[in-house]
Amino acid sequence: MELKVDLFSDTGTRPSREMRKFMAEAEVGDEQLGEDPSVNRLCRMVAEILDKDDAVYLPSGLMANQISYAVHCQKGDEIVMHKTAHPIHFESGAAAVIAGASIKMLDGEGGIFTAEDFEGAIRDNDYHSPQTSVVSIEQTTNLGGGRIWPLERIKEIAEVAAQHGIKMHMDGARMLNAAVAAGVDPADYGQYFDSIWIDLSKGLGAPVGSVLAGSAEFIEKARFWKQRLGGAMRQAGIIAAGGIYALENNIERLAEDHEHARMLAETIKEQPGLDIDLEGVDTNIVLFSVADGRADEFADRLLEEGVRVSRMEGLLRAVTHLDVDRDQIRYAVKTIEKTASQMFA
Ligand SMILES: Cc1ncc(COP(=O)(O)O)c(C=O)c1O
16 A cells, blocks of 8 residues: 555645755854854744743754643642643653652543633642643644644633643644744744743654753743753754755645645545535644444544544544645545445445
8 A cells, every 4th residue: 555645734834955965055053052052043043933031942842841840849839730731641741750740630622721710720728739831832733633622712821820820831733834824923832931932843844852041030940950851962053954945945835735735634524425524624633533433444444545534532533744745635534435435335
């Protein structure tokens, strides 16, 4: 079977020829000593985009989440997040190990909770309870289906957090997808968060890394954790340059991925045996169900035709990204139509 359209994840994007050329020519230095000009430039760019004092380049998004929690929490504290959030399912229990924190999980449609639910989850100031020190918001929601946290909801949560002295953290793995789709300046999200990061290695197409931004004081503490965890690098400019290239060239084009996701979603909506909440497709992630418990079979049949999707707790998930062009989306659309009619018509 030849893989023709890979909708498995936007983490699979590969650096383009132009990005590789830019990387090959990057100026480099000793990153651990703060002497890598390309890393420093990338961090300045992200701090500026998010309107923060400073930023730090990290090898992964996971490390950005965990360093933030470690800076914000005392051991025994509690972090509030949605029950589908990445740190709960895919970070190997790191918050318990590194920050020494526990997690309070909230419900809410599409990975998004309300300010009331957040307020209800805040612990009393009682020595029997863990103390709530962080609220963590995933923009866009990954397992929630790429949904966008509206700015207004973020503001409401920030108001509650401020009243209780709780730090605001954004897992911005796909925040730029949200910014492009919602037409929101990333700095408008940034203003509400004590720590906020973007991933370079998802829809932006760079091979490695995330950049975590915050106040000068927060970033200084984050650098200690980066060193402590072995996240400091040497001539990292060679990979950071991929991030610079991505920020300069690949942000606005995320809109294409969103258009492609909509094409897939509208096709899925019309097929026998398939169901989807069209309202729930905000960005580049398409979650859909297959009737009669036949999701696995549907995914297998798509794969036989060269279209790869992923499986998620009974649902199927297709993620659009910069390595999938319009012709590939047209092929995926036809393959979905053909497979649905073979199975359900
Ligand atoms: C919402 C979210 N947060 C964090 C991460 C972790 O990012 P990384 O793979 O760069 O560690 C991911 C990765 O898929 C993600 O989807």
